[in-house]
Amino acid sequence: MRLEGKVAVITGAASGIGLAVARKFAAEGAKIVIGDRNAAGVEEAAQTIGQSATATTLDIADGNSCQAIIDRAVSLHGGLDILCNIAGILDFGRFEEIDRGRWDRTISVNLSGVYQMCHAAMPHLIERRGNIxxxxxxxxxxxxxxxxxxxxxxxxVIGLTRALALEYSKEGVRVNAVCPGGVDTPMTKQAPPENIDWQMVMRSASWLDSGAMATTDEIADSVLFLASAEAKRITGVAFAVDGGQTAG
Structure with missing residues (x-):
């Protein structure tokens, strides 16, 4: 029960890493508010987790939606201790074929969405010396x-993590990032474009277990560790969980 009495907001929780994080946090005693743009999926996730989970439809690219999920967690549970920004999208393609719309969508979800969630949550995290x-x-x-x-x-995301870790260190707010390599999720099972040199891509695969992908539970374990009191002296890290992918 490493998170007993804690309140957490978890994005991208309808599937993949976000769902695995939600399950672990609930099992460790946290009250969780989980968000995802897949309304039916996040509702189903909350039902399977049980009474400790509340589902909210979330569009992480929309600042009002980000504010709403934070407000709901604080209204339901009286405060906020942990924010886990898990939601993200992947868009493989040759650079010259990535138009401005595809570029903007990736940045708006993966980076601006994290900014918006952190911005909405920070006043409450300062109040309870929480973490991201x-x-x-x-x-x-x-x-x-x-x-x-x-x-x-x-x-x-890593730059934002490090900047916030320094800026809010005096307020006792820790901010860390997990950096997975290949993970077996619905996102990574998308049909790949045919005109990509996958031999080049796979040069950066995991060195462990003959390049096998990590499970979502393995990545969720790292998120749980960084969110818990066991990591109370850790802030500003980009925690690689990639089987040695970035070691050399």
């Missing part, structure tokens, strides 16, 4: 070909 765990990526630490917008957004 952002979902970055190994693609925020190194370049990944055919993934320029995603790389740019995740590098931005």
């Amino acid at each position: 765990v952002n979902m970055a990526s190994a693609a925020g630490l190194v370049g990944v070909p055919f993934n320029a917008a995603y790389c740019a957004s995740k590098h931005g």
Whole structure:
């Protein structure tokens, strides 16, 4: 019960890493408000988790929607201790084929969405000396070909994480980022474009277990650790959970 008595907001919780984080947080005693643009999926997730979970439809690219989920958590539970920014999108493609619309959509969800959630949550986190765990990526630490917008957004998440960690350290608010490598999620199972050199992409795969992808539970374990009191002296880190992908 490492999170007993804590209140957490978790985005992207209808599936994948976000759902795994929601389940672990609830099992560890937290009251959670979970958000996702997939309204039916996030409602189903809350029902399977039980009474400790409240579902909210969330469009992370919309600042009003981000404010609303934070307000709901505070209204329901009297405050906020943890924010987990898990929601994100992936858009593989050759750079010259990524038009401004695709670029803007990736940045608005993966980076601006994190800004909006952190901005809405920060006053409440200061009040309770809480913490933030952002979902970055190994693609925020190194370049990944055919993934320029995603790389740019995740590098931005790491920069934002480090800046906020320093700025709010005196208020006792910790801010960290998890940087997974390949993870077995619905997002990574999207049909890949045919004109991508996947041999080049796979040069940056995990070195562990013959390049096997991580499970969502393995990434959720890292999020739980950083959100818990066990990590009370850790802030401003980009915590690589990538099987050595970024080690060399």
